């Protein structure tokens with residue numbers, strides 16, 4: 625497959641390594657210094673773009689790909705306010721768009737068990753639910769996209785709650801997310817149910833970025849010859 629890499633930071637480098645290992649060709653690398661060269665690429669010379677950049681640039685890059693018939697896998701977080709628009713453009717242009725706040729298979733199993741746990745715990749209001757995420761100090765968005773997806777999973781089961789609030793603030797009808805930025809932590813997410821008597825926790829701890837990169841390259845492979853908007857639940861049948 626001919627892959628265009630959009631974003632060449634920590635994830636871009638890891639994806640380059642994994643994609644090459646899986647036999648794919650990197651036909652172009654777009655970084656912040658050469659974004660103007662994106663206009664050299666279209667659906668005739670690229671099979672899939674993989675976009676991991678920044679909350680400020682993600683939508684523009686996805687928009688370009690969808691308008692130029694490039695199937696696009698996007699992993700950038702922190703731009704949820706434009707996600708609906710991107711999905712609508714994909715439908716209008718009959719394009720292919722894959723989005724996930726987290727491409728790791730392990731995290732997507734965590735999402736699955738999170739919803740199951742919430743479906744059981746919602747009957748026990750003595751247990752107060754909260755979410756914690758820890759990432760490296762270079763991360764620009766807060767809370768993490770994964771923490772927001774985790775909350776969305778809990779909310780499917782907790783009808784009396786709407787949305788999230790960042791700690792230390794609290795609101796009875798919202799789920800509290802605590803965000804910590806420490807050293808080089810790759811990404812840790814914890815769902816906690818705490819009562820006066822005990823605590824139940826579900827945790828995912830990423831040891832490296834390889835899992836994210838493998839999932840993103842698998843998504844690009846899976847997206848070939850498909851039209852529409854997709855996510856990890858579609859690919860993994862979860």
Ligand SMILES: NC(=O)C1=CN([C@@H]2O[C@H](COP(=O)(O)OP(=O)(O)OC[C@H]3O[C@@H](n4cnc5c(N)ncnc54)[C@H](OP(=O)(O)O)[C@@H]3O)[C@@H](O)[C@H]2O)C=CC1
Pocket residue numbers: 630631632633634635636654655656657659676677678679681685698699700701702724725726727728765836
């Ligand atoms: N969905 C998932 O599984 C995962 C998602 N992420 C998300 O992916 C994004 C990138 O993460 P990460 O690689 O760690 O971040 P980095 O900061 O290491 O890399 C981002 C790269 O994108 C470049 N960039 C910034 N703006 C543009 C632009 N307009 N066009 C092209 N490139 C641009 C930056 O250039 P410069 O350095 O010059 O600013 C940098 O090289 C983040 O939003 C993060 O939250 C991360 C891991 C997993």
Ligand SMILES: O=C(O)C1=N[C@H](C(=O)O)C[C@H](O)C1
Pocket residue numbers: 701725726759763767768769770771810811812
């Ligand atoms: O910025 C990161 O590093 C990560 N971002 C994603 C997020 O915001 O959830 C995924 C992963 O946790 C790493």
